[in-house]
Amino acid sequence: MNKYSPFLLLGLLALLPFVGLSSYMMHILILFLMWSVIGIAWNLLSGYCGQVSFGHAAFFGIGAYTAGIFYAKVGISAWWGMPLSIIASTIAALVIGYICLRLRGPFFALATLAMGMILKVIAENLTDFTGGDIGIMLQQRTWVDKTGYYYIILAIAAISFFVVKKIVESKLGYYFVAIREDQDAAESLGINTTLYKTIALCISAVITGIAGAFYMNYMGYIDPKVVFALHDISIITIMVVMVGGVATYWGPVVGSLIMVMLAELIRSIPKLGEAHHTFFGVLLILIIIFMPNGIVGDFRKFAKFFGVRRAQR
Amino acid sequence: MEVLLQTLIAGLLLGGLYALIGLGMTLIMGVMKIINLAHGELMMVGMYVAYVLFSAFHIDPYLSIIVVAPLLFLLGIVFQKYLINPVLRVEAILPENQVILTVGIGMVLANVATIIFSSNYQSTPVSYATTAWYLTDFWKGAPLELSLSLPWSVSFVFAIFITTGLWFFLSKTDTGKSIRATAQDYDAALLMGVNVKKMRVVTFGLGSALVGSAGCLFIPIYYLYPDLGGQFTLIAFVITILGGLGSTIGAIIGGIILGVFESLTATYLGMGWAPVGRFAIFILALIFIPGGIVSLFKKRRLAR
């Protein structure tokens, strides 16, 4: 991967709609980009800063509900949800961070998982506000055609990619990795670990929240079971990054591509659809045992497995 | 007053069962330092085994513990030996890999159950499901009316028996003592000649057997569906945080507190909010008593 490959890929993706893809293909591409965004966000917090979150659905849901509630209750366009979700996600990240970041390792992971569940239960029960299980539906989506949505999510993905790359290469990035590698050492080297973990969580939450707000606009419908889903959002987020490569720039992108295609493949085979969790579960187990650092992280291993001789990074 | 007392009784009975679920989790956490996110799914497996035994052979759910506990023990051993142990050796950036692995196991278990049994709610229609004792039956002039459900009470008594048995096992037998030693100090146990690897496997089996038995006790009073596991994994986790990580006494106290609290929220705020009550306790425990309830009793803070 050289310096220009991100721009090259961005250019290619920007030209893709001109090829005249079917609506279904555009949908797949949009999902791919959306999951890349969520993966990039998770990767910053968990891959680089080492704070593994099992509850990213919390931020995704908050973004989606910010757009939804402002649309349904205030009567403004759901697109306002994008900027507004930045505020909402930051507040949520500060509160969740205050509670969870005092825990380390797997306990942090489980606490975030619980946070995701709490928000789901709250969204289900605050019916006056969220519509409860009925959810929120847009009367009319902005475009029938998918091209507009495609460019919006492409822009979000590109910005997230470059912002996270910039952060990782800066002082923040060094501090994040230092915290991941040894929190006590980091603290004694003058790094305010609580502060920097909170910063990582906030940035990650904001990016995820924007993806959630986009989802509301794109799908036109949300309910608590969909956007706060443990398996279908939080765990898939982890899988996207684990498949692609933890703590690599390209990992979330590669992982998202594979996961979205796999999901569609499984859905298209009759009878297998019902077993898609089994399939993903087994995949998850295999990845953890054989390729714990993902395709990008374990590229050498991966290349060797497929008989590629000249493996490069 | 009547409602309050009735709620407290229900909470206590529920808490006893919760304690059993929490015990399995806390054992595994203590010895292996990992969180088993497939805990609730293992309970679900136990429940379905009991369900099949009941519907095919009319075996009472309480009796099915004899089958379920060894079965789950074996299942736990297989998971630990062939899935979790290999991952402990793998070099990865995130040490939480093992936790994510258990998520994968849980997903597969829940999904397989859905394929076999469909996602419909099911229950075992035992004849005594609605039997209850009423206070006025024993004491005509009672100032208030209280009832005690038969299956709930039996389950509670069973839970106490199992817990006592576990206590005996951990404090009196060699294997039990070795498990406790491994939990307290892995390296020291290793140096003292404890086969820590075997203890890990046994503990995972034991934790699974415990939660499987809890499943059998839940079956007469609860319905079952393939996705119920996640909820109980969280309950187990809340209990261990509340009680204190790795503490058996803490798990029992935590279980009872949680049971009572949930019953109270369900009665006074509505059924839908019961999970919120659960999480509220969890958050309060995290913020105010990070060491869990056991830390309030013993003031000893251990040096690292």
Added chain:
Amino acid sequence: MSLLEVKNISMHFGGLAAVSNASFDIKKGEILALIGPNGAGKTTLFNVINGFYNPTKGEVLYKGKRISGLKPHKICERGLARTFQIVKPLQRMSVLDNVIASAFLRANNKNDATAIAEETLRFTGLYEDRDVISKGLPLGKRKRLEIARALATQPDMLLLDESCAGLNPSELNQSIDIIKKIRDRGITILIIEHHMKVIMSISDRIVVLSYGEKIAEGTPAEISNNQLVIEAYLGEAHSA
């Protein structure tokens, strides 16, 4: 004038007193060695000074201001850095990145941080190994990396926790040289050490801890003839 003052520090864990009522101070520019048998409370005292523990009693003053109760990163910011006995390198980072991460404390951008880090690596003789992933470093160099990382925060005072333990003779001489060079830069040093050769050759004064209490304080010559110290180290049977 005293740079660091340890005043009546006690640190209890439950019923166990790891440190009780220890007091001493360090003058600017000197090397003070903290010695004592295993379990004497030396590392606990470091953890108190460095902010990992809040002392049960007493206080620590640095540059005349109270630092006990502050978080470790605040204390490091004030110019008091430490190393760990059990080395804690940032495992999957290269040696250079390890030092850059700590150099950022006083640098505003990556170029400055890199410059500080490279200078520190040359100073500690690790420059050749700058691209090695620190997990693969042999113990001797990992110990030196600990020192380099602490130095890169540009402290006025350094706490060295057994930086010479487990080194071979040539590494040992190298480390002694580095410690002397650090002192020559005007950095005050508090060092925990078991190695008598190191202690006798570098320290200006020595404080002896035993069972959490200070039993002696003085110059190397005074300490080596102190009856209490000999007893603490060898047991009473030998002193009879």
